[in-house]
Amino acid sequence: MRNPLSEKIVQIQPSGIRKFFDIVSEMKDAISLGVGEPDFDTPWHIREEGIYSLEKGRTFYTSNAGLKELKEEIARYMKRRFELLYNPNGEIYVTVGGSEAIDGALRAMLDSGDEVIIPQPCYVSYEPCVILADGVPVIVELKEENEFKLKREQLESVVTDKTKILVMPFPNNPTGAIMTKEDLTEIAEFVLEHDLFVISDEIYSELTYGTNHVSIASFPNMRERTIVINGFSKSYAMTGWRLGYACGPKLIIDQMLKIHQFAIMCAPTTSQYAAVDALRNGDEDVKNMRNAYDRRRKFLIKALRDMGFKCFEPFGAFYVFPSIKEFGMSSEDFAQTLLNEEKLAVVPGTAFGNCGEGFLRISYAYSIEDLKNALERMKHFIERHRK
Template sequence: MRNPLSRNVVNIQPSGIRKFFDIVSEMKDAISLGVGEPDFDTPWHIREEGIYSLEKGRTFYTSNSGLKELKIEICNYLYRRCDLQYNYSNEVLVTVGGSEAIDLALRAMVDPGDEVLVPQPSYVSYHPCALLAGAVPVVIELKEENNFKLTKQDLLSAITDKTKILILPFPNNPTGAIMDYDDLKDIVDIIIEKDLYVISDEIYSELTYGKRHVSIASFPGMRDRTIVINGFSKSYAMTGWRLGYAAGPALIIEQMTKIHQFAIMCAPTTSQYAAVEALRNGDSDVEMMRDAYDKRRKYLVHAIRNMGLSCFEPLGAFYVFPSIKGLNMSSDDFATRLLQEEKVAVVPGTAFGACGEGFLRISYAYSIDNLKVALERIERFVKKHK
């Protein structure tokens, strides 16, 4: 029989995050610090709006690009939080999570052979989505000595005649690094001079500590060459609702909507009504969750450093990315043995790119009680293997 599988798909490795999640889900008394999912329930008033939409029989398709009321609220949100102005009718697309928006943007913008710059360590989807779109992903290594930020020098050294898109993954998963105004200003001139486009994944934009998030699309000359990706999973604890969005120039959003139209039709209607409520009345919920994450962040960084491990202080998202380079084992070995010996699941840094070797991603989207127990186990493991 002829091989039914695509070589392109077969050659892509499965997510390194899910590997450990699948194991721990079947392990009794295990504690998982591996999945980037808020431990908070979706706020009740948001859930209630979803329930109400069902009670009212709002179970039909919305337009392909999304519910009008939701697109208007997205535009209002982006203006008041990021000083960005978009036309709801043709510059916003509601998607099934932020991940679909990343996939659509790449498929709408690249031709085979175009190069896509992927700073790593970073979210697991960028590299495979570039490959699936027919592009050539080019990795830029983000270094701990630069606080895991994308520097002007690193960007310049990666650009070739074939470079078309830069993925900008800040606040960053897995490192927790952010790019503030001055950091972004350093690279804007290069992006414009080299005529690049940017896919700016801002899904953690509400989860920054000490500094307010700045979108690269807000800089002069950048709005028309940036697709802003965001969503509701992280900020509003709505992971299972599967809702995200993209905002950008109409000519790009139009083509993204075309792909979305044929592959998905529209995002879930119930989720869209709930998201309207989240954007209109959810600011206090976001603030409450952010404050809780901040306390956990400080606690976790302090505890890890007290074990004798080096740990970069994250200023965004809800992850820490400690170094285990002083121990005589790889990131994958550490994570595997920690799970086997102490029943704690973390994610090896290599799940986010080869340059993640020597690091671990630990999520603090879990209760302090769980974190305390897990850290006691991790400390015991570290002492045993030093």
């Protein structure tokens, strides 16, 4: 038999952390601070709208780009939240989660050998998606001393003639870092000077604390060279509905839509109807969830610092990223030993890139009661292992 496999796919390494995830998922009595999704249920009025759409028999395909009313609501939302103007007819399309849009944007923009700058630690899919699109990932390592923000100098040191795209993963999973308007200014300048494009993954844009999210697309001349990716998973606690969207200049969106049309057809219809209600009537829910996350964030940071962890204060997403360097264990060893000894699961920083070594991602998408319980175990653990 001939080799049935594509060499390109085989070359992509399965996430090194897969093994650890598998062990955790089989340990039924373990508790976890390891998830990357909200603990809240989708607000009932949104679920109810989904149920109603099913009762009405709205079970057909929608147009490729998505329901007209959903695209219009997205356009209104982008305007009211981020002062970004997109034409719902041609500059917005609805995807199967933000993930599909990441893949679509890269495939629509990359030719073989084009380089894509990816700041790490970051979400796991950018690097493999670049490879799938025949691009070359170029990693920039975000530094703890910069609060894991991206700095212009870091870009200077990796940019080449082949660099085409900069991925902007902020607010950041796993570090919780955000980029303020001031932080973004020098990045936008750099992008313009080097004639780059930006894929800005803003899936956590509703989860910033004490300051509003700013999109790099809102800077002068950036709109036509930025694809903004957002979705409903984190802001409305709708991960399982699989619904995201991309906004950008028609030139690029047209091509992304072509990939979507042939690979996906359209995003799930039920989810789209529910999402219309989320955007029309969900602002209060988002605010309440944000407030709850903020309380947990403060609680968790204080508890970790009281235990002696070195932990920078993150202002976005729902993660903290404490350093464990003092324990002389690798992130993966620490996580594995913590799981074995205390049955507490956290995610080693290395799951999000090599430069995550020496850190853990701890999620606060948990109730205060759950956090307390888990922190108790963490405390026992570090008391035993502290040198």
